[in-house]
Amino acid sequence: MKVRHKVSRNEDLLAPEKAVSTAASQVPRYVRVNILKTCVDDVIEFFKRQGYAYLGKAASVEELKALSGKKFLLDLHLPELLVFPSQTDLHDNLLYTSGHIILQDKASCLPAFLLGPVAGSHVIDACAAPGNKTSHLAAILKNKGQIFAFDVDPKRVATMNTLLTRAGVTGCQLVQQDFLTVDPGDRKYSRVTHILLDPSCSGSGMVTRGPGEEAAPSAERLQALAGFQRRVLSHALSFPALQRLVYSTCSLHQEENEDVVQAVLQEWGSAFRLVTAFPSWPCRGLAAFSGAESCLRASPAETLTHGFFVAVLERCREGAAAPSSLPAAAKENPQPGEGTEPGAAPKKRKKKKQRVKE
Numbered sequence: 001m002k003v004r005h006k007v008s009r010n011e012d013l014l015a016p017e018k019a020v021s022t023a024a025s026q027v028p029r030y031v032r033v034n035i036l037k038t039c040v041d042d043v044i045e046f047f048k049r050q051g052y053a054y055l056g057k058a059a060s061v062e063e064l065k066a067l068s069g070k071k072f073l074l075d076l077h078l079p080e081l082l083v084f085p086s087q088t089d090l091h092d093n094l095l096y097t098s099g100h101i102i103l104q105d106k107a108s109c110l111p112a113f114l115l116g117p118v119a120g121s122h123v124i125d126a127c128a129a130p131g132n133k134t135s136h137l138a139a140i141l142k143n144k145g146q147i148f149a150f151d152v153d154p155k156r157v158a159t160m161n162t163l164l165t166r167a168g169v170t171g172c173q174l175v176q177q178d179f180l181t182v183d184p185g186d187r188k189y190s191r192v193t194h195i196l197l198d199p200s201c202s203g204s205g206m207v208t209r210g211p212g213e214e215a216a217p218s219a220e221r222l223q224a225l226a227g228f229q230r231r232v233l234s235h236a237l238s239f240p241a242l243q244r245l246v247y248s249t250c251s252l253h254q255e256e257n258e259d260v261v262q263a264v265l266q267e268w269g270s271a272f273r274l275v276t277a278f279p280s281w282p283c284r285g286l287a288a289f290s291g292a293e294s295c296l297r298a299s300p301a302e303t304l305t306h307g308f309f310v311a312v313l314e315r316c317r318e319g320a321a322a323p324s325s326l327p328a329a330a331k332e333n334p335q336p337g338e339g340t341e342p343g344a345a346p347k348k349r350k351k352k353k354q355r356v357k358e
């Protein structure tokens with residue numbers, strides 16, 4: 001139950017489930033191809049052999065919305081994401097049970113994609129279980145480098161172990177520990193340049209496919225969550241070699257999102273700054289403070305995903321040029337047909353186009 005509801009404590013289960021809204025029923029089934037085990041082309045061929053019709057790369061969110069029957073598309077924003085109609089159930093599919101594909105909402109794929117560490121990097125996933133984002137990070141790192149993954153909940157850590165093994169993840173040290181007690185001064189973490197922080201939240205952005213009652217979390221609960229989120233974000237920023245951090249929640253509440261980011265940035269003065277996450281993404285942070293539009297939001301109605309929030313922070317360097325919104329991995333390994341930024345229009349090249357193989 002706790003894994004399904006993304007909470008670590010029994011009392012968090014008291015939060016009511018969300019109702020099935022019209023928008024929710026339109027959220028497609030997203031399938032992330034696990035490039036540690038296979039490649040996009042092979043997965044497409046597999047589904048074609050299973051009787052699905054492949055319609056190519058989507059050009060708009062409208063195309064995703066119009067999907068029906070046994071048809072599927074390549075997502076327009078994320079390179080290794082396939083999109084099936086909402087009702088498609090792939091839990092018994094061989095590719096899923098063997099870890100070749102991961103059933104992961106599109107919005108939930110954004111944090112690792114936007115963190116984008118290059119292969120060989122040392123990365124922390126601070127609140128990691130059940131591990132979908134960790135396995136995505138491992139795929140981006142091509143299993144080269146080191147991931148330190150923490151979660152405080154023993155049962156969720158056990159589930160995560162199974163998931164990571166099934167996904168073929170190596171080079172990941174999974175530790176059951178409160179991240180707030182992890183010592184940033186420990187030499188073990190002296191090369192950690194990237195941190196993914198996806199802490200416990202109200203989960204108010206999650207859309208369920210079953211019936212339920214929609215109700216807002218109480219003001220006290222929101223305050224408690226926001227307090228924890230501020231503490232854990234500030235702790236993450238204290239790792240000495242940190243260059244880039246992605247903070248994400250599946251909450252719709254400003255208190256857990258823009259307000260947390262604003263408070264912690266203020267606390268850290270000029271040491272860190274927000275960079276524009278995925279400039280071509282249509283849905284931006286709420287105008288809670290100047291620059292909040294650098295953050296991104298996702299929602300069933302606007303982006304056909306669960307409700308989500310992502311902020312990308314980078315360490316400021318004196319005299320450095322303006323920060324890049326492009327994750328380092330995407331710079332090194334641009335996807336075929338992609339421009340210089342995720343989701344941006346491809347650049348025109350004078351010379352022969354060079355395809356970069358993943």
Ligand SMILES: C[S@@+](CC[C@H](N)C(=O)[O-])C[C@H]1O[C@@H](n2cnc3c(N)ncnc32)[C@H](O)[C@@H]1O
Pocket residue numbers: 006007008126127128129130131132133134150151152153156177178179180198199200201
């Ligand atoms: C939103 S879930 C993470 C989902 C995960 N990133 C994924 O994509 O599969 C939040 C996680 O934070 C964990 N957590 C809560 N407090 C924590 C703490 N102080 N230290 C480490 N993990 C914590 C919870 O047990 C829960 O598994």
